[in-house]
Amino acid sequence: MATAAAPPASFTLAPKPSAGASLLQLPVRVAQALVSPGSGEGLLSLLPGFVRQVLPGWDPDRDMPDMFGKVVLVTGANSGIGYQTTRLLARNNAHVIMVVRDIDKGKKAIEDIKSEFSFAKLTLMQADMASLKSVRKLADDVLATGSPLHVLINNAGVLAPGPFTVTEEGFELTLATNFYGPLYLTLLLLPRLRASAPARIVNVASFGEMFGKVHWDDLRGVDMSSSGLTPYAASKLYLLMVSRDLNRRLRGIGVDVFPVHPGIVSTPGEAKSDRSYLVSLSALINSRLHGQSALRGALAPLFAATEPKMQGRGGTYLGPNAFGLQLFGWGGFNTVAREPVNWAAKDAETCKQLYDATRAVLDSATVAAGLGKVPVTHFQEAQAEALGKEAEVGGKPGLPLESASWR
């Protein structure tokens, strides 16, 4: 992969949002926010521009650093939150490896981003995140480029992808897409992330964690026999819990892991999912009333991926601080450190047990698929090395793997 070229001299950030609504526009904005899913920025769009400019909180137009020289991989980059994440990273000069499952959709997304930012440095790769074989090929393709990798954003996900389905490798489809695929990709790319440190892994979880539970006897989800929210809630809970434990295990090697919660976002995926009446109804209500756009949904992943002050603070769960506050669409509410709601995700020991258990499931699946076990030595060695370094300089020995601390 070629080294990144200098940004064009004419480079400027995207224009700030237009000055707020005039009184005459107000009824139109309100109507838009209510009837057009994903079009609005919530009630924020009703505020005059000068008020929006001075609101505290993280604003990517103002606060996102230049990402020149950084390589970021985003899965599900063609649509919704992943598209907006890619778009703003490219705008700020990152080289983005866009992972999509449909190449044509990926090409269209590139075309759209380049029409705004002609200098955007984008590389397209294909993978089905629900297939371990496909994820392995993706990792091989990424590693073969020889490029550094500074940030991995596991964004691709599904909510309720139609009738109950078990993948070729024996996982319920939602769990395969939202959890096992991203976990496998993360472990395979870890050596490259570590070599590129400081590096970050951003896992797009969900407020759905609060409804999830750990299905210890059915970690593959094959007995859930439900196409409703059960597999989704479980997948996002597992992603959150394993992110926290992985961060603890990686401590000292310069790779931070951030689980993030994008808020409730009206995205194309929400509209197209084939799902139960209840899920459709809740999506409809969210779309109409919250009106949070995909761009606002991208704030938490972007903040976790780029904010300098988050360096070394992996394990922090970032997102809107409460269910209702994102209503205002205000970035300040979208990028705060928050606590998981689910007790299981608060408990370090349970997270550790889940990591070990799901790693064992993943290993048996990759072995059965002829892909071999996921190598772990790279990060055990890395940690031993990091601990050795701390000992050499007379620092405190690092936390052992069993430690109960997140950070």
Ligand SMILES: NC(=O)c1ccc[n+]([C@@H]2O[C@H](COP(=O)([O-])OP(=O)(O)OC[C@H]3O[C@@H](n4cnc5c(N)ncnc54)[C@H](OP(=O)(O)O)[C@@H]3O)[C@@H](O)[C@H]2O)c1
């Ligand atoms: N929207 C919300 O309110 C909300 C709330 C909490 C969490 N999230 C999470 O945010 C992330 C992004 O979702 P979104 O709202 O932006 O939805 P979206 O618009 O449907 O985007 C999902 C992306 O994931 C891709 N994808 C789905 N299955 C895949 C697979 N098997 N292999 C590769 N790519 C796959 C989709 O590709 P295609 O375009 O080809 O389908 C699409 O690019 C997801 O992880 C979602 O669970 C969303």
